Amino acid sequence: MLADFNPYHHFGFLTHRVARLMDQFMEPMLKSKGYHFPVSCIGILADLWSGDGITQKELGTSMVKTKSSVNKMLEALENHGLVTKKVDPDDKRNKLIFLTAKGHEFRELLEKQSLFYQSKYLQEHSDEEINIAKSVLKSIYLNLKDKVKTAY
Template sequence: MSAKQDKISELALELGLAMGEMKSRLRQKIQSRINEYDPDLSFELIEILGLLSRNDGINQQEIGCKVSKDKSSITYLINALVKRELVERTENKNDRRNKQIFLTTKGKETVDTIYPWALELYGKAADNISETDISNALLLVKKMTSNLE
């Protein structure tokens, strides 16, 4: 690799580490607020509820891909959400083996309660950063992610 490519690789590494640190801090702060609301809910469960609030009716495999969890972990997490009556599994009309996951009314209420807390924290993270800078960063991260596929 050239010296320029080495520098770009080092910067990409630093960006990845910084994004990981930001996610970790946000996760800790969100989990702290969740614990006040319901100590039995984890960040992973809330992450799935949030995903379903934007993509209700997707299947377990799609959920696993979007939250970067393996099949057994997703099954465990979905089972926990079903047990708490926050989501329900429904057979897909075209493929009975394929279960779609939907938020229940209780699940929607939970999302409606917790989502503003998450937005508040993301707003704090974005304080004094322009919309353009955030949009450019988002495009950059999406491009870097697609380069890995």
């Protein structure tokens, strides 16, 4: 007979559910600010905040999303005036994605929310533990990111 199954020992279980919970909390906040795009689009903004002027291809790899999905999300963000597409003068196949002023502003809102939830719901963990958790997740991400099928 197998030992008891403990779902909390599996990053697959934990990351999926925590990710979904974050979406649930972020969504009404988005709506209340008049932004009617899917929460997943925030992932695109996060990449751009770390440095915009990147291609859709790069966004797709980073987000682990197909190019058609990225395209659709960008359309939504563009319609809300948060990003713009510019043809890359050095390689006209590429489109470089840039944040608008409004797209930059959005960042503050998100960081505020992020800090709020962390302080409210992670009181039982020290800053050190929280940082370890983040660094472990970062390692998984960086180690696996470039190993998924190249269809993206």
